Amino acid sequence: MPEEKINFDCRLYLGDRPCAPHKAEGVHCESCPHYEPFDSELLLIKLDAPGDVLRTTSLLPALKEQHPKTFVNWITKRNAVPLLAHNPHVDRIVPLDAAVCAFLTATEFASVINLDTSVASCALAAAARTKRRRGFTLNPSGQIVPATLEARNWLEMSVFDDAKKKNELSYQAHMYRIAGLTGGIHPPQLYLTEEEMKYAAQAGSRLGIDAKRPVVGINTGCGPRWPLKKWTGEGYRELAVRVHDELGADVLLLGGPLEETENRRLQEKTAGAAKDSGQHELRDFCAVLNLCDLVVTGDTLALHVAVALQKKIVALFGPTSASEIELFGRGKKVVAPVDCVCCYSSDCDRKPTCMELISADEVFSAVKLLIDQE
Helix, strand or coil, X not given: CCCCCCCCCECCCCCCCCCHHHHHHCCCHHHCCCCCECCEEEEEECCCCHHHHHHHCCHHHHHXXXXXXXXXXXXXXXXXXXXXXXXXXXXXXXXXXCCHHHHHHHCEECEEEECCCCHHHHHHHHHCEXXXXXXXXECCCCCEEECCHHHHHHHHHHHCHHHHHHCCCCHHHHHHHHHCCCCCCCCCCCCCCHHHHHHHHHHHXXXXXXXXXXXXXXXXXXXXXXXXXXXCHHHHHHHHHHHHHHHCCEEEEEXXXXXXXXXXXXXXXXXXXXXXXXXXXXXXXXXXXXXCCEEEEECCHHHHHHHHCCCEEEEEECCCCCCCCCCCCCEEEEECCCCCCCXXXXXXXXXCCCHHHCCHHHXXXXXXXXXXXX
């Protein structure tokens, strides 16, 4: 009996299970109209912080445009894997686990792009079988070094505070340069499924969201690494009440497990003007955020989700860089009025802190301006 033809060089080939066209149509490789051959493998490494992973998806359309025959592999931590799901520009998502070293040993890559300046990610880049590395790697002494000249500037910003503060380029502009990409910068990408959109619609119905009114999301979280990025409880309360009463908007309180108690209290303190959106799995959280026309948030995951979903955004900045955040013409940045912004400190002895100096009036004015725009 002759062997059945298998197109091992097709980007739709999975190996451990049937591909999508076979499951949907029963087609075989011999005569498959969906055959998409690739001629090389590229490895992208971006492990750290789900928000950083999401904003790095800006590179994917440009990678595919400039290297259309390349099979794109992406290694990331498991908590960020859902953010890459259903993205047509990622051919294989590789979770960071015990099997990664075997994967790197068995695969030869035309190029490896590592965009993290961490020992773990640089070790992966150094271990990968390739003749071409971009971004960051380890030298023989185990020290983090730039693999190419284009990565040097970002590394300097990582190790020198004054270089970080002087920077005026967005994260994406730096990463495009490091990855050797040209042309216009694409927004981040997040592809929600019909099922996830339905989940959000049901959540909105339970919360009493009125489709005829603007919906403003207020994300109260900031993540545990940089707690000083968080705005004040009183600021959130005053903003929610004014947005509801003066702009006639529905207000959704957004956040993760760390904000669960706070958001319930805020709902009570606003006498129901703000509605706690509740707790959701990561992708469902993104879908619920998608109900909003505008999102007010600090420099955290919700900011990058809002950018990817093309929402209007009011972004609040204190200890992190406002320059690195690209809003793609859809938002306003409110930066704390102090000379020590962009300090990237986890504690502060100044009172009030930078974020405490951001007034609800200023944030409300930015929200109103954007809501009033067509």
